[in-house]
Amino acid sequence: MTTVPVDVDSARRDYAALVDRGLSLDITRGKPSPRQLDLSNELLTLPGEGNYKAEDGTDVRNYGGLKGLTELRRIFAGALQVPAAQLLAAGNSSLELMHDSIVQALLSPMPGAGRRWADEPRIVFLCPVPGYDRHFALAERFGIELVQVPLTGDGPDMDVVERLVAENPAVKGIWCVPKYSNPTGVTYSDETVRRLAAMTTAAPDFRIFWDNAYAVHHLTDTEAEIADVLALCAENGNADRAFVFGSTSKVTFAGAGVGFLGSSEANLAWWIGKISKRTIGPDKVNQLRHALFLKDEDGVRAHMRKHRELIGPKFDAVDRILTEELGDSGLASWTKPSGGYFISLTVPAGTAKEIVRLAKEAGLALTPAGATHPYGDDPEDRIIRIAPTYPELAEVEEAIRGLVVCVRLAAAQTA
Numbered sequence: 001m002t003t004v005p006v007d008v009d010s011a012r013r014d015y016a017a018l019v020d021r022g023l024s025l026d027i028t029r030g031k032p033s034p035r036q037l038d039l040s041n042e043l044l045t046l047p048g049e050g051n052y053k054a055e056d057g058t059d060v061r062n063y064g065g066l067k068g069l070t071e072l073r074r075i076f077a078g079a080l081q082v083p084a085a086q087l088l089a090a091g092n093s094s095l096e097l098m099h100d101s102i103v104q105a106l107l108s109p110m111p112g113a114g115r116r117w118a119d120e121p122r123i124v125f126l127c128p129v130p131g132y133d134r135h136f137a138l139a140e141r142f143g144i145e146l147v148q149v150p151l152t153g154d155g156p157d158m159d160v161v162e163r164l165v166a167e168n169p170a171v172k173g174i175w176c177v178p179k180y181s182n183p184t185g186v187t188y189s190d191e192t193v194r195r196l197a198a199m200t201t202a203a204p205d206f207r208i209f210w211d212n213a214y215a216v217h218h219l220t221d222t223e224a225e226i227a228d229v230l231a232l233c234a235e236n237g238n239a240d241r242a243f244v245f246g247s248t249s250k251v252t253f254a255g256a257g258v259g260f261l262g263s264s265e266a267n268l269a270w271w272i273g274k275i276s277k278r279t280i281g282p283d284k285v286n287q288l289r290h291a292l293f294l295k296d297e298d299g300v301r302a303h304m305r306k307h308r309e310l311i312g313p314k315f316d317a318v319d320r321i322l323t324e325e326l327g328d329s330g331l332a333s334w335t336k337p338s339g340g341y342f343i344s345l346t347v348p349a350g351t352a353k354e355i356v357r358l359a360k361e362a363g364l365a366l367t368p369a370g371a372t373h374p375y376g377d378d379p380e381d382r383i384i385r386i387a388p389t390y391p392e393l394a395e396v397e398e399a400i401r402g403l404v405v406c407v408r409l410a411a412a413q414t415a
């Protein structure tokens, strides 16, 4: 698309008017809004006085039960595509399960490993970009080298992934958000999942960190389905290749939900062996109230439709305003996700940081440019992540109109 030149004087005037408005808006983080949290307020009354027995008679107030409650694991087994027997329900965060997986792999050899990761001279993780900043920061914290892989409309560029994992035994992992990925909304094709499961890796202990954070977070009637990574890994003789993660952070309460880990039987035995030194068991009271509240898979689906009613209009507003204001300008393109929590805005090369700076000065907080890439470095300085769920609809609209003013000014200044 050809770029329509922006008149620098009018862009400056619009920006000055924006600053004069003294806004204070924040579209940085993918948090549920208070009204979304309200959808689960019944949890605050559950399990209720006198109700402390799980379906198998376990007293949830007491120690024990490292795998978590069967009834809750059963509810999420289908959505996470992990047989309930191979799914653990844990604490309130999947990110901590990813963190602990890496820590345990550093400290103790995983199934199939010659040695623990701490004894490896080098560890490399592949990072499809744009991606999730906390994945990158977590790996970086443990000295893991991060290598970018382009994310296509079908998932990571598999030609690149297959070459890198085959030629370098230091490549031990890949971060994947397979459904409605953060921040582009891309869903992996079946062929991508098959290739990830089947590819030859130089490292015997290569792991896919399959973060299915948005498994049930649809924004349209067409609910994305992805191929079953654990089954495909097993079929291809790589049963221990994938760790599957998920949580109810954006289903119920972001700070008081339940995290899940699914994997092969061997990986789970390894995990439980290590984690039993860290805890005597998860918060089963929280798990019981979640099982009572969500009831079954249909209960989760019905509940997620209520989320969609609240956040769908916010995603529509972002798309509508960007289309009205920038649609014919050639200055920007953006994703129109059918699920998840984010929109990814692509601006002219070399302007993303400046746009975020201009927005900040105008009282509009955006995720730092570069956060979508390892080491905070988007080499083309083009990607801005928009998180529209938390603010009220009117604030989202105001924020996006303000963002457009910043995009225009940055483009005019670099023209």
Ligand code: PLP
Residues within 6 Å of the ligand: 030, 092, 093, 094, 095, 096, 132, 177, 182, 211, 213, 246, 247, 248, 249, 254, 259
């Ligand atoms: N994974 C992805 C891809 C996310 O976008 C987020 C939150 O934004 C998380 C994990 C955090 O998950 P949890 O709250 O279960 O730790």
